[in-house]
Amino acid sequence: MPRFAHFVRTAAAAGRLVVQPRMGFGELARMRAGLSAVRGCRATSVGTITLDSYTRVGDHASARRALREGAELNGFPLLAHGAGAVRDLLREVSGPDFPVQVRHGSPLPLDLFRTMVAAGVDATEGGPVSYCLPYGRVPLPEATDNWARCSELAAGAPDPMHLETFGGCMLGQLCPPSLLVALSVLEAMFFHDHGLNSISLSYAQQVHLGQDLEALAALRRLAAEHLPGVDWHVTLYTYMGVFPRTPIGSYRLVEDSVRLAVHSGTERLIVKTPAEARRIPAIEENAEALEFADAVARQAAADCAVTKCPPPTDTGLLTEARTLIGATLELGRTVGSALVTAFARGVLDVPFCLHRDNAGAARAVIDERGMLSWSKAGGMPVTIRDTDTARTSPLTADRLTTMLAYNERRYDREDLVGSLLRSAA
């Protein structure tokens, strides 16, 4: 088992939630300092190296130039530093008690994988669908072929890597959880098809605690069914959509993501730093956010021992996700070809995603219950609720704006109303 997965497994057995930042700096010294701070903070943490946007698109010359000229990069230029330097960095700061994951966001990451394998990187993440459809214009079949080769490379490394699917985070917000769960499982099956045996499945916090609990339970159930013999765990992301503007609202949203992780038995949490909504957070802010999450996780676990955990909703999410997976797998001999055909036929269709290989016939809304649901199914085998009164009011530009800011409004309300009251008094 890769040491990344081993660390998570050991923490879970001890009842501890593993917390992880998003963090990447251009300079080696700063990256080293950042990883050391995460390692040293009072939390059960793993490290992150997030790559810069030049490196993500394969423009390594620009990354090298920025390094030479001392210009600030928005992440770590893996190839510009080279495998030797990265190996030295990891040897220095990483170890069995502090594994590190490289995060990149590239639809065609083969060169990145070659360098990661050469540098002995523990773990990375992404997926043929989740790093292709939302961010650019690379055709899905091309991304799928590239990711197949990446997976085989990672599986064949001297120390096989741990790979995480990003499929449970599509577009960050306004994607109904049944589709997030289905994509997460399908990408994990794709990785397994190409030789990987240590995989994590992602899911991003959405807008309703009960629905998120139902989704995470479905994800675990379907992972167990479809990944026999695979070492797997679940990774939750703190809400990735429009974030609250007030500090108290931000912390409450992060706190709710920690509680969601603990109540759902999730093993690892990618924590958002409250400052992140506005700028790249400082090293100290990252460490503080991890310590905050760790403290909330311990408290939530203690609460669970006394009171009952909040119940998941019962909306048929498991059945819908299972149907989506089944309908997809029928369409190809391999998971990769099935995914490509499913998107071509609209059997999988991410609402609001503008990529040419996404049918774009499905639409989603935050309904009158405050939950994500379908307003247009497109070609997908999903259910539109009969009782959904929200369905009858059309999706307008105004309503889209309101839905995008749903969590921002909800979590900022307390502080904003509080200040109104204070100023009135």
Add this chain to the structure above:
Amino acid sequence: MWNLVYLQLLLEESGHEVTNLGVCPPDGTVMDACRGADRPDLLVLSTVNGHGHLDGLRLIRALRRDPELAALPVVIGGKLGVRGADAEESRRLLDAGFDAVFNESEQPAGRTLAAFGDYLAGLAPAAAAREPLVAGVPR
């Protein structure tokens, strides 16, 4: 990306038919989408990454040099620059051939959108009933 979804809904609400070219289309893709039978009544460019003043300038120059596309109505809007209020930026874009510029770097988003709404309303009587529009961010 959400800016493009928003614009599509907004345009559809005012009765237009929209072809959405999605994020970061290459200049050639945008130009090909505007030719022949597919020719739209208006090309709408939306950009929020602060490079609009560069990317927009490059694309409009290419469009205006092309005889088939020289007269196509083209507008650009969003966060066009990184420096905040810069009237010079909008002036340069207009001089290069944009029919209108809606620069959020200069004024609040609400006012920019209202100005875009006024522009559309002024356009409607002249244009034919069928009026496909294209939203996209050039790269």
